[in-house]
Amino acid sequence: MTDPVLSLKGISKWYGPLQVLKNVSLDVYPGEVVALLGENGAGKSTLSGIIAGSRTPSEGSMTWLGQPYAPATPREAIDKGVVLIHQELQLLPQLSIAENVFIGRWPMKNGVVDRAQMVRRAQEQLARLNLHIPATRKVAGLSTANQQLIEIAKALALNAKLLILDEPTAALGGAETEALFEQVRKLRSEGVGIIYISHRMEEIKKITDRIVVLRDGERVQEFADSATPVRTIVESMVGRSLDRLFPTLPVPTDRPILQVSGLSSPANSFRDVTFDVKGGEILGIAGLVGAGRTELVRAISGADPISAGSIRLEGEELRLRDPTDAIAKGIVMVPEDRKDQGLVVGHRIGENIIYANLDKLGGRWITPRVKRSFAEIAVAKFGVKGRAEQYASDLSGGNQQKVVIAKWLMRDPKVVVLDEPTRGIDVGARAGIYDIIVNLAKRGVAVIVVSSDLEEVLGVSNRILVLAQGKQAGILNRDEANDVSVMELATI
Template sequence: MTPSDGQTGPVRLLLRGIRKAFGTNIVLHGIDLSIRPGEMVALLGENGAGKSTLSSIIAGLNRPDAGEMEWEGRAYAPDNPGDALENGIGLIHQEMKLLPDLSIAENVFVGRLPMRGGRVDRAWMRERAGAHLRALGLDVSPDRLVRGLSVAAQQQVEIAKALTLGARLLILDEPTAALGLAETEHLFAQVRRLKNEGVSFLYVSHRLEEIAQICDRIVVLRDGHLVATHDTAQVPVPVLLRDMVGRSIDRIFPSVQPPDTREVIHVDTLSSKSGAFRDVSFSVHAGEVFGIAGIVGAGRTELVRAIAGADPVSSGAIVLDGEALRTGQPDEAIRRGIVLVPEDRKGQGVVLDHSIADNLALGNADRIARSGWLTPDTVSRFAQELVQRLGVKGRPEQSARSLSGGNQQKVVIARWVARSPRVFILDEPTRGIDMGARAAIYDLIAGLAAQGMAVIVVSSDLEEVLGLSHRVMVLARGRQMGVLPRAEASNVRVMELATA
């Protein structure tokens, strides 16, 4: 087989006519793809376009129904991921697959523990794992258990695990989805080093601004078809969006209206019991989107969890509509009108094997069963109204697991919209969500503010924070470094404060 991508030079991986169907649903329609040594090819598309299926076929997780693959000039048809790894192909999953009760070092080397004299060489394992973690900007002990690590730290452990494989092709599936700007730069430095050593990459990401920084070429899937190829990564974002969704998207961030002068929530010198943050003070007004920025470990997630009552505080106060709120009481926070969309959507936001209707009923029993009885019919009617109101692409009886990431996020948001809260907190609202669905989430956030809610947004995506917020608070190592009005908030200024 020969590639038809217009490029020259030896080919490391070649795919021709790859087709895959699950039942009657055709997911991939005859995909051609080539990747050369030391090349990074971006694989773009909306959720459901076929990116993950194509990646899983290359990595040995699925077998194609038709088509052929070649690896370094030989026929390639892996039966399982072990076959792919033996050939030098590794996959970093978007969904973390770490073992929570093993140490970081054990997770990095799981399945291939280094041996010396018939025993596990733990000293070497800790040293190598620690070196990779430090190179990625994660300063934690490799002996620490994975359980309790933030989503961003878990992602860095997954990346460190892949970097130890010695693979000649790494498939990166949304590797920066949970990472901030500084952590992303650490990752990119390692990727550039490996590229210079001849390692190839297939890079799947919804962060289009990253593509031009790190990739060499771009291929775009839509509804299982390869719809566009670009021989350079220097492609305008509107062009890529049009390729991905099949239509022009004029804007991503909605226009923001001036907020009200009424103060909804005031946080006064709040400090975490765990030490994750200390002496944080700010206010959010009705109709305001208040962004919180900072690098991994700044205390952003811990702060909003404390405001929502999920984590205890050691000192400070929260005042809602002029009245003090009892801290450390999530039920009290919800009753008073403070709700949280958590960063770990699948682990904390939805119950994956329950229906959309059941997920929407969680936390809303008092509103559905006003007479004291909760029946399937009342739950279904309640869910149907919210599904239509929030534009969830799914039926109330459908399993939450079957939904795309964007629609799962809409379900979590819809659950709390039903309560008409006073303060709506969203932690990493678009992590792992494609650009088309991301624009819809942004419109929802602007709509919440337009209804007079005080909206707090935490995001590792700096462009997201800047594009949505009226004001941005920057945290660094648990300390509040400043609050910037929209006119003064810029990438440079935020990063100056975040790294001060």
């Protein structure tokens, strides 16, 4: 085997008294895809940041192409050929796609930015990912899936020698994922080393050559064959036997809580959708990217307008002008982008929980003791691994998601909508969120779950509404729903 393109020896990292990485060693060779797996908080993002120059190790050393390597900034890493595609989107919405792809390294001609060349080269990278959008278009308003592909296009334009992909398919559908995999295989054949971080086990088996597992900041296992049984891999990640992922679902009542009839969007993103959700029922919503799933649940939650149809809650027709109206009536939504839409990441956990519940805590004046007590109850009730006074930005993705869920569930809502509730979350944290969802149903709450993960929507739903190109393709009962029947409807 050739020499590694990147070699890590004894990497450790402390944040004050907290040690998040413990003596981690890792080699990555040219032309191989190494899966880096572990639960949220296992140290994957910290290790990736050290490799990519956004963090510095407390101990240990690295070599790049056989030479000492210690990037002080991401720019130094990029100049060497190391590119990290973050799980969280880092685009500037008011700039064009082309400007985002080449930001900080504009193609120049006669001392000015060569915009024609910039747009042409950006369009080439988009085409590699089968993304047919003008590179001159602003990023603002694009779907999360398309923004994720633009992040990937940025990395492709850098001609990286080592590419770190952190949950690159979390917001992508099947076709977009396959286009990404095609590029990963092409880069591998060109000798690029790739570190691939994902919680989707089917991807790991399909695209990676070997698997390295972190747990609690330590390297605990390596699997030389990506065909290793999923159960074996997951149990090494969580450090315990994995009995089951999806809880047993309760039997819904016969009483509809939410009734949606002939609902349509002014932008035509969904049309003439009709369904109900009973008390104690979990309704899954499935469909390909662009099918109108998120737009539909945003309308139900008051975030987007409707052009036709009605929404009834316990028989009362609602006139929702904004999310405040929906929240007041008892409809809450956990959005797909927890950092941009669900949290104030620079504020404390307790503050985030309080913001959604000010009216429940007495209105204008709330004592510190009442705020602290309320937040601590929410943190304990929903299994957030953190303290109320911690900043949300310090939490893993799974625990940030639990904070978003906790702040809304403390309102005792009648309808809970969860859009991609486990996006970018590890298997262990997923199981905890599934338990929360099922416990809501057991209390008689009507629950709607939107998910791009077909296994998830099949495992957690009593019934599944399938959308195809904005149209309602059908509703499947649990006993008739499987991956084939759902995809047949989704591709009508």
